[in-house]
Amino acid sequence: MLVANKISREDILTELFNIGVGQAASTLSDIIDKQIGLTIPEVKILDAAKAKVELNKYLLQVAEGAVMVSSISFDSQLEGKVSLLFPADKMHHFIDLCLHETHVETENTLEFNDIDFDTIKEIGNIVINSIIGELSNTVNIPVEYTLPEVDVLNNASADHFVDSEEYRLVLMMFLAFDIEETEIAGAIVINMTLKSLDDILNTIDRLYNGS
Amino acid sequence: MDSILPGVLNCINEGLVIISVDLEITYWNPFMEKLSGKKSEAVLGQNVDKVLPTLERPFFHNAVQRLINGGNPVFFSAAMHRNLVSQDHRVNLKINRVTVEDKVSLLLEFIDVTNQFQRISQLRDYVSQLSHLNSQLKQKEKVIEKLAYYDKLTGVANRALFDKFADKYLNIAKARGTMLGLMFVDVNEFKLINDTYGHNTGDKVMTRVASLLTESTRKNDIVCRYGGDEFLVLLPDIRTFRDYQAIADRIEANKKRHIVQDGYDIWLSLSMGISFFPDDGQTIDELIAKADEFMYVNKHEIRQKNL
Known part of the structure; x- marks a missing residue:
């Protein structure tokens, strides 16, 4: 059931999530009064092992092992955990752009203060809300969660974000965050229980393919 | 239990505001009076985005609507939203949906982080001074090396x-x-x-x-x-x-x-x-x-x- 129509399901999810992040971009543009672009080129449905390989590539090539991560766990009818990852070394510049500020002396450090964490917490809340909200609305399954936890991880590996024991299936997507011609390459990892993802995909099939 | 709750809310050192789904203020605690400089009697019954004009924006209205529909909390940071309640205080804002007997209200928590901003600003000043001193020392080292x-x-x-x-x-x-x-x-x-x-x-x-x-x-x-x-x-x-x-x-x-x-x-x-x-x-x-x-x-x- 999960393998059949896999491509079309991924395409549908890509379109759904792009609608969501489009709204997130519009909200963020309104808040910080700057033009913001947010796009998700492709959503992949992977088993835990493949997701770890994909994610490790990102961590090695883009984030060089240090990431700033906003994550929330959700339960109720859908169970899982979503993590939004950004390369930590780009975050001071990114935060400064969002806050209309310049701090040359801290630009290259991996030290973050409470203000930085709160800024990322808000951005994470908006982006994650948009993605999970769109998904929840489309399949008409309620999702409950709290505000994101924000953390900085040095030497992060995919094992931090993909729990093969509990979830087994992963929705993975890369996020291009564009602000004032600076592009930040983020990644979103959604761990879900098999049943949760099955529920979503079956509902999508019913809605879009009539099966 | 219900009778002591208003007293408890009045003691909390956090600005607490309860609004209806139409944004009408139904509760405004004493700490919020201190943060905003606005008395409870003056704001009760008014729309929160009129009392706090920085909230009269699409992002706030959309967030409230999503919260009423979906129930998941919303967070606005003091860094991204200056002057949320007044020019003197920097506050983070958390909004949660509260449902009592099918009646939906929204709880707004204004958390004062002004001290954090002041401390971080002080630290930035120290870092900047140290960085300036460091570059002066490096220049002097060069002069000493030149002389030596x-x-x-x-x-x-x-x-x-x-x-x-x-x-x-x-x-x-x-x-x-x-x-x-x-x-x-x-x-x-x-x-x-x-x-x-x-x-x-x-x-x-x-x-x-x-x-x-x-x-x-x-x-x-x-x-x-x-x-x-x-x-x-x-x-x-x-x-x-x-x-x-x-x-x-x-x-x-x-x-x-x-x-x-x-x-x-x-x-x-x-x-x-x-x-x-x-x-x-x-x-x-x-x-x-x-x-x-x-x-x-x-x-x-x-x-x-x-x-």
């Missing part, structure tokens, strides 16, 4: 720097089996220049000789003022006598027999001697002695030629 290792008059290496590089280059030559050249240069009749044109002009002539040697040698060669009118030039990685000859030819080409300094037409002449490791000595002192010896031979030849 470079000749004050001509700007070329002094003997301390020469000794440092001489040992290094000699060890490299020994390890690699290459030659090390050491040139001894003396300004002929410098005492006469000083006596005739004055010490001030003499000093400038000495500086021009230093520039001439620096311009004629390679990037890694070390030009050193050895004494009053004497210079040493270390020539590492010399493979054949031709390598040396190319440098000597450049010095010869750059050396103007007559130079104009301070309006005087001055005759400039240099005597030069060169020694090589390993043929002429195994230590720097032996190489200097040998180059000095050859320099005197050259000086004698020049004198003979001019007689």
Whole structure:
């Protein structure tokens, strides 16, 4: 059931999530009064092992092992955990752009203060809300969660974000965050229980393919 | 239990506001009065986005709508939203949906983080001051190094720097089996220049000789003022006598027999001697002695030629 129509399901999810992040971009543009672009080129449905390989590539090539991560766990009818990852070394510049500020002396450090964490917490809340909200609305399954936890991880590996024991299936997507011609390459990892993802995909099939 | 809840909310050191789904304020606690400077009696029954005008924006209205529909909490940071309640306080805002007997209300928590902003601003000032001090220290280190290792008059290496590089280059030559050249240069009749044109002009002539040697040698060669009118030039990685000859030819080409300094037409002449490791000595002192010896031979030849 999960393998059949896999491509079309991924395409549908890509379109759904792009609608969501489009709204997130519009909200963020309104808040910080700057033009913001947010796009998700492709959503992949992977088993835990493949997701770890994909994610490790990102961590090695883009984030060089240090990431700033906003994550929330959700339960109720859908169970899982979503993590939004950004390369930590780009975050001071990114935060400064969002806050209309310049701090040359801290630009290259991996030290973050409470203000930085709160800024990322808000951005994470908006982006994650948009993605999970769109998904929840489309399949008409309620999702409950709290505000994101924000953390900085040095030497992060995919094992931090993909729990093969509990979830087994992963929705993975890369996020291009564009602000004032600076592009930040983020990644979103959604761990879900098999049943949760099955529920979503079956509902999508019913809605879009009539099966 | 219900009867003590209003009392509890009044004690909490966090701005608490409860609004209806139509944004009408139904509760405004004392701490919120302190944060906003607005009394409860004055705001109850009014719309929150009219009382706090920074919330009269699409992002707030959309967030409230999503929260009413979906129930998941919303967070607005003090950094991204300045002057949320007043110009004097920086606050984070958390909004949660509260449902009691099918009636939906929204709880707004305004968390005062003004102290955090002040502390971080202080720390940034300290970092900036330290960074400024650090760059000043680095500049002073450069000046001290210049004073310790470079000749004050001509700007070329002094003997301390020469000794440092001489040992290094000699060890490299020994390890690699290459030659090390050491040139001894003396300004002929410098005492006469000083006596005739004055010490001030003499000093400038000495500086021009230093520039001439620096311009004629390679990037890694070390030009050193050895004494009053004497210079040493270390020539590492010399493979054949031709390598040396190319440098000597450049010095010869750059050396103007007559130079104009301070309006005087001055005759400039240099005597030069060169020694090589390993043929002429195994230590720097032996190489200097040998180059000095050859320099005197050259000086004698020049004198003979001019007689």
